[in-house]
Amino acid sequence: MHRRTLMTGLAAAAAIASASATAWAQTADLENTLYLDLKDGRVVIQLFPDLAPRHVERIKILARKGFYDNTPFHRVIEGFMAQGGDPTGSGSGGSDMPDLPAEFTNKRHFLRGTVGAARTSNPNSANSQFYIMFAPASSLDGQYTIWGQVTAGMEYVDKIKRGGGSNGIVSGPDRIVHMRVAADVK
Numbered sequence: 001m002h003r004r005t006l007m008t009g010l011a012a013a014a015a016i017a018s019a020s021a022t023a024w025a026q027t028a029d030l031e032n033t034l035y036l037d038l039k040d041g042r043v044v045i046q047l048f049p050d051l052a053p054r055h056v057e058r059i060k061i062l063a064r065k066g067f068y069d070n071t072p073f074h075r076v077i078e079g080f081m082a083q084g085g086d087p088t089g090s091g092s093g094g095s096d097m098p099d100l101p102a103e104f105t106n107k108r109h110f111l112r113g114t115v116g117a118a119r120t121s122n123p124n125s126a127n128s129q130f131y132i133m134f135a136p137a138s139s140l141d142g143q144y145t146i147w148g149q150v151t152a153g154m155e156y157v158d159k160i161k162r163g164g165g166s167n168g169i170v171s172g173p174d175r176i177v178h179m180r181v182a183a184d185v186k
Contacts, residue, residue, distance in 0.1 A: 094127030113150035
């Protein structure tokens with residue numbers, strides 16, 4: 001009898017979890033959610049159009065064009081971040097679209113899973129490159145545009161191949177399999 005009660009309880013818990021996932025999918029803003037597919041699994045990123053409208057629009061345009069597919073994480077520093085979005089893999093490439101003006105006047109902080117826009121020393125030079133934080137970095141607050149936050153799959157980000165030396169340049173880097181706007185995924 002005890003085993004039957006346990007099985008009934010597990011079935012009820014599974015039904016609740018399924019209903020919760022369905023409710024989340026129905027209420028989630030799929031137009032402002034990215035699916036970043038890596039070799040180990042899917043990373044879900046919530047976009048912040050209210051904080052960085054130009055950056056979010058750019059990321060969505062490029063994702064919809066397939067720009068990020070098969071691009072490398074060319075710079076990955078243990079305990080800091082994983083940087084990608086450069087089709088050349090050199091760290092100096094970008095899209096053929098114009099650079100974006102900085103959008104970092106918001107009060108968000110660089111925490112684990114924060115997604116920010118990579119740029120040169122010019123604050124208005126972000127284009128297509130981005131990075132995902134492995135750990136908090138308050139030194140970046142107010143200096144770089146935050147356009148998203150990982151909400152699921154951070155364990156897959158943690159498995160991205162690390163680079164060597166202080167610059168974190170990766171030899172034989174891991175690559176983005178696909179990056180898609182969730183609303184476009186059937």
